[in-house]
Amino acid sequence: MRRFLFLFVLLLAAPYAFADTIAVAVAANFTAPMRELAERFRRDTGHELQLSFGATGNFYAQIRNGAPFAVLLAADQETPARLEQEGYALAGSRITYAVGKLALWSPDPALVDEGGEVLRRGNFNRIALANPRHAPYGAAAMAAMQALGVHEPLVAKFVLGENVGQAFQFVASGNAELGFVALAQVYEAPGRLRPGSLWLVPQTLYPPIRQDAVILLPGAKDGRPTEAVARLLTYLQEPAARALIRAYGYE
Incomplete structure (x- = not known):
């Protein structure tokens, strides 16, 4: 009986015996x-x-x-x-x-409108994005702003994150009122968006990610x-x- 139990345990453990x-x-x-x-x-x-x-x-x-x-x-x-x-x-x-998809997001439910006109109004002090030199989502954000003609007016308000994760943290912590982030980061759970305001940036404004x-x-x-x-x-x-x-x- 003991031998049978031992073999049974070995069989159960077999798929994990060579786990890496x-x-x-x-x-x-x-x-x-x-x-x-x-x-x-x-x-x-x-x-x-x-x-x-x-x-x-x-x-x-x-x-x-x-x-x-x-x-x-x-x-x-x-x-x-x-x-x-x-x-x-x-x-x-x-x-x-x-x-991936690029999004403009703010925890403030009234700041970001569905058409992204907030970028033209410029009624904020700081906007976060990932460093475009080595973060693809940052490069996508730059391309979108240039396509909209808002890049130059906003440069002085940029807060650059080392990556899009840090850019998101700048916005979530209040160090920037809004920011360009990955849409995935705006989900607090699968299929459920975080509170705040969001503009899903049209994919025609930046190269496919x-x-x-x-x-x-x-x-x-x-x-x-x-x-x-x-x-x-x-x-x-x-x-x-x-x-x-x-x-x-x-x-």
Whole structure:
């Protein structure tokens, strides 16, 4: 009987016997959905994700300097492609895991109007955005303001965040009255928006924010992804994961 119980426990533990910990660099805009996906992934596969959140441009520099990330979930397509070309990522491993949307948001329910005219009125002291030099959502915000012809009048009011996560924190904390953020950040839970006022910036005003994931060299062995890393990229494309990503406002 004891032997039977021992074997039964071994069978139950088998799927987790070779569980790995995967170091994943994640674009700041994808923080909330990725935390939830990481918990689901651990529950379903036994593999742990060690998540680091930040600006895609900063991750690029860290990876080139030897940071041991196994996977990068970027906020753009260009950075993963560049890492492939430069030999820091596994060729042919890129996938598009989300298409982001830019939003202008304020905790003040009366500040941001549905047409974004607040940008022309300029009746605020500070507007937050991610640094456009290395954060794709910051570059998208700059493109939108330039398309609207409001960039020059607003430059003096800019508060630049290291990434879109920091830009969001500037607005949420009141250090800026409004800001350009990822639509996903305005969700306090899947399908439920935070209080405040919001303008969903028309996608015709900025280049598409296609967000690619890529397997980095520490996530591969002998030119092939490890089992855990391959499983993660497959997991991101499964219907349940896609449904959660859509629930945070991504396409």
